[in-house]
Amino acid sequence: MASYTFWKGYLKLSLVTCPVTMRPATSESDKVRFHVLNAKTGNRVVSRYVDAETGKPVEEDDEVKGYPVDENGKHVLLEDDEIEAVALESTRTIDIDMFVPADSVPWVYYDKPHYLMPSDPVGEEAFAVIREAMASTETVGISRLVLYRRERAVLLEPRGKGIVVWTLRYGDEVRPEKDYFDRIGGDGIEPDSMKLVKELIDKKTLPWDPDMVSDPVQEKLLDLISAKKKKRKRPAKAKAKAEDKPSNVINIMDALRNSVASEKKGKPR
Numbered sequence: 001m002a003s004y005t006f007w008k009g010y011l012k013l014s015l016v017t018c019p020v021t022m023r024p025a026t027s028e029s030d031k032v033r034f035h036v037l038n039a040k041t042g043n044r045v046v047s048r049y050v051d052a053e054t055g056k057p058v059e060e061d062d063e064v065k066g067y068p069v070d071e072n073g074k075h076v077l078l079e080d081d082e083i084e085a086v087a088l089e090s091t092r093t094i095d096i097d098m099f100v101p102a103d104s105v106p107w108v109y110y111d112k113p114h115y116l117m118p119s120d121p122v123g124e125e126a127f128a129v130i131r132e133a134m135a136s137t138e139t140v141g142i143s144r145l146v147l148y149r150r151e152r153a154v155l156l157e158p159r160g161k162g163i164v165v166w167t168l169r170y171g172d173e174v175r176p177e178k179d180y181f182d183r184i185g186g187d188g189i190e191p192d193s194m195k196l197v198k199e200l201i202d203k204k205t206l207p208w209d210p211d212m213v214s215d216p217v218q219e220k221l222l223d224l225i226s227a228k229k230k231k232r233k234r235p236a237k238a239k240a241k242a243e244d245k246p247s248n249v250i251n252i253m254d255a256l257r258n259s260v261a262s263e264k265k266g267k268p269r
Helices: 080-086 121-137 191-204 216-229 252-264
Strands: 007-013 016-024 065-068 075-078 093-095 098-101 110-118 139-147 150-159 162-168
Touching: 007 121, 016 121, 093 139, 110 121, 110 150, 121 139, 121 150, 121 162, 191 252
Parallel strands: 007 093
Antiparallel strands: 007 016, 016 110, 065 075, 098 139, 110 162, 139 150, 150 162
8 A cells, every 4th residue: 555645745857847746655553552540440541841940830831942061950941933033945855955875875774765766747857857867877867855843864865767866964973984894803704704794694595585674563463453352362482492602612613514514404483
């Protein structure tokens, strides 16, 4: 089922403009969600803001955003209209500011994907020209857009007949990988080890299938909910298999040889 249209506006490149719609490329609507209830009454529990010092509820009209400026609880107060005034005019137009090589944006900056498509047959040609030009030059567009109540940097990636719009994480949200990976040793890899690992990879390589990332916990939760609705005995809890504790002393070549041998015997994966 196609997802709902949650954004409508315009795609713009210089003087070329076309009306477009955007839909989320992912969904969590099928996830099992729970309400918090009062066990004594069965009524739902509602959350409210309370004053941290007095413990009294705070009315919505009295809520204001504050930025902490010291450790003593002092804040700079900001009104909603002051915050909105800082945002750029990017609510309804994706104005492509620049292009960068498609392979130059590190994966860690990619956040949420969305599908962008023309909303009017008249604009399909302009949409197609922008999309195909990016594909042929192997570039992606960079723009800004207000999504999820916040202005975000977005990346436009041509994909088939459409364009995928990725929200991008801000630079100060991304931690440099070298801060973590540079300290890892093990540069001197034995050629024989590499050969055996490649053989293992070859034997375990399969065509991609979305079922590879299915969520068995969701299925078990639905079974449990169904059983409780029908007042059946809840499914028996499967006993967790005891995991073999890895030895502190590992002969990598012996482990690899045994792994390859077990794969050749057709051991279930």
